[in-house]
Each structure stands twice: as C-alpha cells, then as structure tokens.
Amino acid sequence: MSEQMRIMRSKELPKERRDRIVARHRSGQGYKRIFAALKVPKSTVASIILKWKKFGTTRTLPRPGRPAKLSNRGRRALVREVKKNPKITVAELQRCSREMGESSTKSTITAALHQSGLYGRVARRKPLLSARHMKACIEFAKKHMKDSQTMRKKILWSDETKIELFGFNSKWYVWRKPGTAHHLPNTIPTVKHGGGSIMLWGCFSAAGTGRLVAIEGKMNAAKYRDILEENLFQSAQDLRLGRRFTFQQDNDPKHTAKITKEWLRNNSVTILDWPSQSPDLNPIEHLWRDLKMAVHQRSSSNLTELERICKEEWQRIPNPGVKNLLHHSKKTHGCTSSKGCFYSILSKGSEYL
Template sequence: MSEQMRIMRSKELPKELRDRIVARHRSGQGYKRISAALKVPKSTVASIIPKWKKFGTTRTLPRPGRPAKMSSRGRRALVREVKKNPKITVAELQRCSREMGESSTKSTITAALHQSGLYGRVARRKPLLSARHMKDCIEFAKKHMKDSQTMRNKILWSDETKIELFGVNSKRYVWRKPGTAHHLPNTIPTVKHGGGSIMLWGCFSAAGTGRLVAIEGKMNAAKYRDILEENLFQSAQDLRLGRRFTFQQDNDPKHTAKITKEWLQNNSVTVLDWPSQSPDLKPIEHLWRDLKMAVHQRSPSNLTELERICKEEWQRIPKSRCETLVASFPRSLMAVLAQKGASTQY
C-alpha cells in the first residue's frame, strides 16, 4: 500500500477529492478504476459513493457525538438549586443529584453549570446590611438623584485608608520560564508581619485632590478634629471651593463624636447627611485603589519612603479622574435604587 493510501485511511478526505470520486462514478467508472486513478483505497470509494446516493451530498454530515452524562432535566434542577443558594457547594449539589436519581461526578456537575453560564468565583466581601441600612441608602439616593452637577462639584469628599508596606496590595505578575519562580528578579521582597503600614486621611473634589495626611499613632476623635482644623479649609481653598462647600464624611464614630460635631458647627461647615454602611457610594474609594496601585508599582522599602511616595502619587492623580468620579456619582445612586439598597458593583 502506498504512503498516500495509508494517509487516506487515517484522515478524512478533502471535499474536493470526494467530489472527484463521485464525478468519476457518475461518468460510469467502477470502484476499482476510481481507486487506481485517484490513489485512494477502494474501501474509501465504496464508502463515499453510497453516502452520496443516500444523502445527496459529499459534505461531512454532523455526527451525534457522545451522549450527555446528565439529562437536561437534571441540569435544570441543579441550576435552580444554585439560583436559590449561590453559596451551595459542589458536594451538596452532588447529593441533590443523587436524590434526583442521577449520580453525577463533581466534574460533570461543574461542566453542566458552565453550560448554563454559571461559574465558581470568590465571593466579594461587602458590609453586612440591615433593613434599616438599605432603607437609608434608598432614601439618600432618591434625595440626591436630582442634585445638579454644580452642587456635586462643590462637595469635598473625604475618607481614611490604610496602606501596607508589603502586603496583599503588592501582588504582581512576572514573565518567567518554568523552574525560575525563586530567581531574585522574579520575586517580591517581603518581611515578617507585613513590614508595617500607614493610615492616611485625604480629600478631593471635582477640581482635583486636596490634602493627604499621614495619621500618627492611633486615630481618635480629638486627632480627627485636629486633622480637619489643619487641612479642611486649606484643601477647600486650594481647590477653589470657597466657603460655601459641602463636606462629605462617613459615619465612623470619630466623625460623629461630640467634639467633631461641635467643631463642624462652630466653623459653619455644611456636612452631607451620609447613610451608614455605604462604601459603594463613596467615589474616593476609587482614588484609594488608584493610589495603592501606583504606590506599590514603585516598591517603597520603608514606611518613610511609603509616606513620601503616597503624597507624590496623590498629587499626580489627574484632575480629569476626579471630575469623572464626581460626574459618575448619579450612576452609583441609580445602582443603589436598582439593588433596592443592597450592595452594588461600585
């Protein structure tokens, strides 16, 4: 047998060659003659021509494929279980499958869920919301949906955050060859206990970023009041907000303490009435994420350097980024209403 015939036996013939076989057959040539002329096995010719007579085509017809390991009824039942309880485990689904009379493996169950567009993912951590929290968020969203953009541009948004020297935020990817994971250029240096961290207070408006302050020691109401006294009006002045701006802060106990409230009242600061447990609404959360990414790309080696780099990167945040975040605030409010006060994607 020739090399070409051996290939023909192991591979599907091109459609052009199958058409030539049929054409020769229609001109009156026999199987043996067609086999010799086109250098294909006689058994192949004998297989192609009857299929052409039966189906009227030389195209490859769809094959039935391997039968499904799980019935469509069983798959629909699993999907219902997942929709009722998204946190259900594959082992629990396996027990459900057995109870329905379909003893399926974990891989079969996973594949069936994938076919329905359901994939296992790490659950996002969100604040625990009570009915009261959700109601407050809905009322806040309804109240401020109609605010003008001019009003939003006069808001000074504030918050605190913690940035670690070496921590989860320093996760990075590297291009490397197999077996070189521990080569020095492919590693990120770490120290015990994360190397420490710094707490920051910052603020911004649609006009750009305001002051960024490193908090020394433990934060309490008195220290928070001092931060406001030293930085609030100066930030508003730098951002040209004037005296009649609105100050946003969350409901942290330090922010709502008596001495803080007294200072804000004595200084005639208009405070935005903010709903509790609502980090999804705070546009400054996006700036914190931007800052952490920028800082850890520069790999600070100690806390002094970390603070310096934080302040440098905070000043580098473009005004356009701040404008966009404030302009997108209505979308956050709409998302809150769509979720009926529950956590959103923001």
C-alpha cells in the same frame, strides 16, 4: 479533477447552491445535467437530492455526536439547586446528582452549569446590612440621583486609609518558567506585620485631589478635629470650591463625636448626610487603591520615605481620572471610568444591597 471540483469536495456547499440543485431536480433535470451546469460532484448532487426527499429540507441537520452524560432534566435540577444556594459546592451538587439517579463527575457538572451561564467566582465582601441600613441607602440614592452638576462639583470627599511598608494585598502576575516560582525576580518581598504602616487622611473633589495628611499616633476625635482645622478649608480653597461646599465623611465615631460636630457647626460646614454601613459608596476608595498600587511600584525603605512617596503619587493622580469617578450620564446611567462612578452606583440602588 478541476481545482473548483476539489474545493467542492473539501467543504460543505452553501445552502443557496443546495437549493439550486433541488430546484433543477424538481424541474426535471437529471443528475448529469445538474453536475455539468453547477460543477458539483455527482455524488454530492445525489446525496443532497436524497436528503431533500427524505427530510423535505436542504438545511444542515443536527449531527448526533456523543450523547450527553447529564440529561436536560438533570441539568435543570442542578441549576435550580445553584439558584437556591449560590454557595453550594460542586461536591454537594455531585451528591444531588447521584440522588437523582444521574451519577456525574465534577467536570460534567461544571460544564453543565457553564452551559446555563453560571460560573464559579470569588464572592465579593460587603458590610452586613440590616433592613434599616438598606432603607437608608435606597433613600440616599433616590435623593442624590437628582443632584445637579453644580452641586456634585461642590462636594469635598474624604476618608482615612492605612498603607503598609511591605504589605500591598493584591495579586501580581509574573512570566516565569516551571520550577522558578521562588526565584527572587518572580517573588514579592514581605515582612512580618507589613514592616510598619502609616495612616493617611485625604480629600478630593471633581476638580482634583486635595491635601493628604499623615496621622501621627493614635487617631481620635481631637486629632481629627485638628486635621480638619488645618486642612479642610485650605483644600477647598486649592480646589476652588469656595466657602459654600458640601463636606462628605463617613459615620466613624471620630467623625460624629461631639467635639467634631461642634467644630463643624461653629465653622458653618455643610455635611453630606451619609448612610451607615456603606463604605463601598465612597468614590475615594478607588483613589486609595490607585495610590497604593502606585506607591508599591516604588521601593521605600522606611516610613518617612513611604510618606513622601505617598504625597508625591497623590499629587500625580490625573484630574480627568478623578472627574470620571463623579461623572454621570443620563443616557447610560454610567460613567467613562471602568471602576464605576459614584452616580452610576446610585442609579443601580437596590442592586448593590
């Protein structure tokens, strides 16, 4: 048997060649002549012609395979249950399946939901929003989507965060062998209550990061006003924002206290109106996460050293990465950053509420 004939036996013929076999048969050629001309085994020629006579096609027909454990009707019913209540458990879906007369295993139910494009994922946590909060957020999005590039570059974003000495809450993956989970190189050291922490105030603009300040003692309105007095205009000057910049802060009671408002008014600081219950809108949250990841790559043995490392890593955050958090493309309503920029989030508005 020739090499070509051996290959023909080992794989399915292309549809174009099957069509040629049928065409030659319809023109009156016998199996031997078709076999000789196309170099296809006679048994293959016969089966293709028989299939064409029986089904009227040379296409590959669906193979029966193992019958599905869950009917299409049962799968559609489960999908409806999930859409009504995304938090429903597989055990509850299993009970629903039994009530419909189709007893299915958890793996069968999971596979059926995957077929419909539904996958189990950890639910995102977000602030509880009232109708008033939602309306304010949508109005905020509509208003600021029209901001010019010049206006966007003039915003100085700010916030506070806490960094623990030994308490970075994130998953770390290690390559290890079975039974070595508790070996020292495969673990992340922790201490009770994080081993102490520091509070930081920071700011940034499209031009880069501004000042980062450690907050000593308990933060109150008077201390916040002092931080602004010592760092706000200096940060604006370092970032070349000029005097006519817009300052962003959230609605924390310290930020909206009477003495804070009075200081901002006396110093002619323009404030960006910020909707309540919307911390996830602030792009500085991405910088806080980057900072914490960078800081906890380095080992600090005390809070003084932790503060020094925080300030060093804050200065190392690259300007292009900061700019991407505020970049907006009219064409894509998105940004080049995988994190999602502020204006791309605004463009989706109600989807995030």
